[in-house]
Amino acid sequence: MQSRWVWLISKVGRRIWFRATLFSLAAVATALVAIVAAPYIPIGLSAKIGADAVDNILGIIASSMLTVTTFSLSTMVSAYSAATTNVTPRATKLVMEDSTTQNVLATFIGSFLFSLVGIVALTTGAYGEQGRIVLFVVTILVIGLIVITLLRWIDHLSRLGRVTETTQRVEEATVKAIQTYKADRYLGGHPLPAFRHRIGKPNHPIFVAKVGYVQHLDAAALSDIAEEANLEIAILTIPGKLAAPSEPIAWVNREIDEDITGRIAACFSIGDTRSFDQDPRFGASVLSEIASRALSPAINDPGTAIDVISRAIRILAIWAGNDGADNEISHPRLYVTPIDIADLFDDLFTPIARDGAGLVEVSLRLQKALTILSKFKDREYRENAKRHSREALARAEAALTIDQDKIRLRKAALAGKANP
Known part of the structure; x- marks a missing residue:
């Protein structure tokens, strides 16, 4: 589990301005390095390059990069708008953190600043004849970088903000979060059953002063506090849970x-x-x-909902894996509430079953998916899959109008019930 400072730094590192700033600083440093390297360049070599060659090239780069950057920013904003409208506003954050888009914009801005600083330095005569040679070579390398970046950007623009691409990003982010959670599902502590909110008596509740979601929990710092104060801490509110001043986020076993x-x-x-x-x-x-929005009358895209159902199976299959099942107890004074698999089933399937109840193709795919999940070895998987199969069937029978569709759906639901 990351510490609070590492987590904060990683959040800043995903902001678009951070990468653009780094590229810009690197560009300015690159433009100025020619001044330092100038004494090491043979004097006769400078005569082979025209006096105005570098000036003209830098002028072209400066004007073109400013135009391309402006165009790219408008395209990026359009992609964010498309993701918000066609997918879901919650997925826009992943589009904004896209590394390819950030690298492209940072490269364009950095190239603009490189050429601008180079023009200013040439005008003041800071380079000299030898420095002009270094600047020319570096400029050729920058042009090559711009060409490669443009080719990548053209390919990336064809997918940026599209429903399938954004859905894929959400799935990847979910899988990464699951793998992180499974590797340390109790944050290095012990599991805390849902009914065991207090470790012992006397006990002391811990509250927060604001309403919001827990985004990060520094387990190492909590463990250090527990060791220092000779405490045991029961963590009730894990990342993703809503915290409020009226509800304790944790308990300790003494005042x-x-x-x-x-x-x-x-x-x-x-x-x-x-x-x-x-x-x-x-x-x-x-x-x-994403599936619910696709099933709305305004969009009417059942294919996206079916795609999400397939992704849900993959996510739950990863969750069911055995890796990370036995976590090392590195923080023995912490007791952590685990994520209930029933909640994950509810998050994935309840909205789809509700909004897709009137579409037989969506309901059939949902029943087939739940049949697959009911065959998993884990008893909780079987129970939750059968529960959602019953609920989805009841919703569909209330929404469908043709008896033949209902019969087909019942047969699909029976396939899951046949599993022991």
């Missing part, structure tokens, strides 16, 4: 002072929205939102 209480509460990072990083259920919810 503590306000200073320790504040330090424990500070280990919970509260934000206005949920985050994909440590919250597998958020990714599942966003996937079902």
Whole structure:
């Protein structure tokens, strides 16, 4: 589990301005390196390059990169709008954090600044004859980088903001969150059953001062506090859960002072929205939102809902894997509430069953998916798959108008019930 500072740095690193700033600084440094390297260039070599060659090339790069950057920004904004309208606003964050888009824009901005600084330095005579040679060579390399970036950008634009591409990003983010969770599902502590909210008596509740979602939990810091104060901490509100001043986010097994209480509460990072990083259920919810929007009368795209159902099977298959089942106890004083598999089933399938009840093709695919999940070895999978099969069948029978469709759906549902 990442510490709070590592998590904050990773969040900043995914912002578009951060990468653009790094590329811009690198571009300025590259433009100025010619001044340092100038004394090492043979004097006779500078005569082979025209005096105005570098100036003209840099002028072309500066004007063209400014235009391309403006166009790319407008295209990026259009892609964000398309993702918000056609997919779901919750998925827009993943589109904004797309590394290819950020690298392209950063390259264009960096190339513009490189040429601008180069023109200014040439005008002031800072390079000299030898420095002009270095600048010319670097400029040729920058042109090659721009060409490669443009080719990548053209290919990437054909997919940016599209429903399938965005849905794929949501699935990948969900799978990554699941793998992170499974590798350390109890944050290095012990499992805390849902009914065991208190470790012992006397006990002390921990509250937060604001309403919001837990985006990150610093388990290592909590463990250090518990060791220092000789405490055991029961964590009730894991990342993805809603925290409020009226509900305790954790309990400790004895009375503590306000200073320790504040330090424990500070280990919970509260934000206005949920985050994909440590919250597998958020990714599942966003996937079902995509399916629900596709099933709305305004869009009427059952194919996307069927695609989401297939992705849901893959996600649950990864969750059912055995890797990470036995987590190492690195924080023995922590007791953590696990994610209930029933909640994950509800996040994925309830909205699709509700909104797709009147479409027989969606209901049939949903029953087939639940039949597949009912064959998993885990008893909880079988029980939840059969429960959702019954609920989806009841919704579909209430919405469908043709008896033949209902008969086909009942047969599909019976296939899942036949599994022991």
